Amino acid sequence: MTNTLLKALLVAPAALGAALAVSSNAVAAEAVAVETTAVDSISDVAVAEPIQLAQVTSVSELSDVQPGDWAFTALQRLVEEYGCLEGYPDRTYRGNRALTRYEFAAGLNACLDVVIQLIGPESDLEAINRLQEEFAAELATLRGRVDGLETGVAELRAQQFSTTTKLRGQVDAHLVVPFDDAAALDEADATFEYRARLNFDTSFTGEDRLRIRLQGGDNDNTLANSVSGLANGGSGSGGDGVTLDDVYYSFPVGNRISAIIAANSIETDDFVTSTIVPFDGPSVADAGGPEFYDVFGGTGGDFGAGVNIAFTPNVILDLGYSSDSSNENVATGGLFNEASYIAQLNFLSDGIFDAAVTYIDSDLNTAGDPEYTIAGLLSLDFGNFVIGGHYAYTPAVGGGDLDSYMGGIAINDFLGSGNQFGVYGGISPDLATDPLLIEGYYQINVNEFFTLTPAIIYTDNDSGSTDDTAIYGAIRTTFSF
Numbered sequence: 001m002t003n004t005l006l007k008a009l010l011v012a013p014a015a016l017g018a019a020l021a022v023s024s025n026a027v028a029a030e031a032v033a034v035e036t037t038a039v040d041s042i043s044d045v046a047v048a049e050p051i052q053l054a055q056v057t058s059v060s061e062l063s064d065v066q067p068g069d070w071a072f073t074a075l076q077r078l079v080e081e082y083g084c085l086e087g088y089p090d091r092t093y094r095g096n097r098a099l100t101r102y103e104f105a106a107g108l109n110a111c112l113d114v115v116i117q118l119i120g121p122e123s124d125l126e127a128i129n130r131l132q133e134e135f136a137a138e139l140a141t142l143r144g145r146v147d148g149l150e151t152g153v154a155e156l157r158a159q160q161f162s163t164t165t166k167l168r169g170q171v172d173a174h175l176v177v178p179f180d181d182a183a184a185l186d187e188a189d190a191t192f193e194y195r196a197r198l199n200f201d202t203s204f205t206g207e208d209r210l211r212i213r214l215q216g217g218d219n220d221n222t223l224a225n226s227v228s229g230l231a232n233g234g235s236g237s238g239g240d241g242v243t244l245d246d247v248y249y250s251f252p253v254g255n256r257i258s259a260i261i262a263a264n265s266i267e268t269d270d271f272v273t274s275t276i277v278p279f280d281g282p283s284v285a286d287a288g289g290p291e292f293y294d295v296f297g298g299t300g301g302d303f304g305a306g307v308n309i310a311f312t313p314n315v316i317l318d319l320g321y322s323s324d325s326s327n328e329n330v331a332t333g334g335l336f337n338e339a340s341y342i343a344q345l346n347f348l349s350d351g352i353f354d355a356a357v358t359y360i361d362s363d364l365n366t367a368g369d370p371e372y373t374i375a376g377l378l379s380l381d382f383g384n385f386v387i388g389g390h391y392a393y394t395p396a397v398g399g400g401d402l403d404s405y406m407g408g409i410a411i412n413d414f415l416g417s418g419n420q421f422g423v424y425g426g427i428s429p430d431l432a433t434d435p436l437l438i439e440g441y442y443q444i445n446v447n448e449f450f451t452l453t454p455a456i457i458y459t460d461n462d463s464g465s466t467d468d469t470a471i472y473g474a475i476r477t478t479f480s481f
């Protein structure tokens with residue numbers, strides 16, 4: 001097919017568009033009243049005097065057409081590439097004005113003249129007809145596929161949950177079996193618990209998120225000999241009840257700042273960009289996520305607000321404040337009581353070294369409560385082999401401390417893509433004792449919806465009794481969509 005024929009095929013769809021505009025080679029009549037009118041003796045209909053249009057060679061010569069107009073590109077091509085569009089004598093296009101039948105005919109005729117010039121010999125039209133006949137079957141197949149896609153899109157639009165909201169869900173189920181004498185610790189021989197979550201995530205701009213989460217499940221008490229229990233266990237609702245667990249809105253503020261405002265369940269580590277250690281998430285026991293964030297769990301959880309400020313792509317400052325009495329209109333309530341606040345400075349490299357320094361404080365002042373926490377977190381990533389851990393200094397009100405630390409290794413993509421094998425251990429935060437927990441786990445990504453994580457967990461509650469240690473075998477299954 002010749003270049004001329006190609007141009008003809010390209011300009012042909014534009015002919016209709018030009019027909020809805022003013023022609024470059026025609027004289028159009030404006031639909032406005034003028035003093036000098038000719039009266040048709042038969043129909044007595046007044047017809048406006050014709051106006052000769054102005055020649056333009058660039059769309060920029062039309063004073064009322066701007067680059068931001070939705071049809072700017074189409075007008076530019078019709079003027080500058082095909083020459084079948086002009087303006088009025090005052091160099092305006094008047095694109096928002098109604099179109100007369102005369103202007104329609106003039107515009108269509110002008111662009112058809114261009115099409116005829118581009119097509120040239122009649123043999124080209126014959127070639128088009130031969131090609132249509134030769135590829136009739138393929139065109140019919142393509143037409144059928146397009147019709148099928150249109151039907152599918154229409155059905156999807158009719159049945160979709162929402163145009164702005166995505167429904168995401170996750171169910172975690174845990175089978176926990178003590179390997180030693182359960183009766184000695186006054187525990188059951190085996191336990192089973194679950195947690196279910198439904199997240200309704202709405203975005204209005206594509207960069208923000210409004211989350212509403214429903215959560216339900218059993219009470220988390222299967223690792224009774226540990227401080228924090230299971231990582232993805234319990235519901236906090238008193239057993240099999242459903243609660244509104246998360247209500248927050250996160251959004252960017254410029255290119256380097258993101259913000260979050262919450263009405264429920266957001267505090268301490270919910271504000272931070274990263275908890276650094278590689279065990280936070282894959283581990284079965286909650287000790288895999290730094291437990292020092294959780295010692296301030298008695299404050300915050302209702303109103304919360306925070307920002308993340310990226311000074312550079314690698315240096316990020318996290319700031320967060322939360323109150324547990326924001327909706328209580330009493331002297332000891334309101335936004336500025338029962339509060340905790342956190343600041344964490346992160347260095348997140350593209351190489352081996354990731355680290356953070358954290359400060360957490362609150363208005364707790366009862367003996368045994370944490371006064372504040374200063375912590376350091378570190379991760380060394382040697383490809384698929386990662387070493388990570390943390391240390392947290394937490395003095396207690398009235399004396400003593402709730403210091404904690406943890407460290408270990410993780411191997412990513414171990415025996416399969418997306419899998420992780422990890423071993424870590426450390427001391428959990430506790431005022432009177434130094435509880436020890438060691439866990440080895442293997443997270444297996446069976447597919448995009450199903451994850452299986454077997455684990456061995458050793459605990460020593462440091463009670464001083466003869467039965468203060470326990471060994472558990474655990475299997476966590478996670479379904480997500």
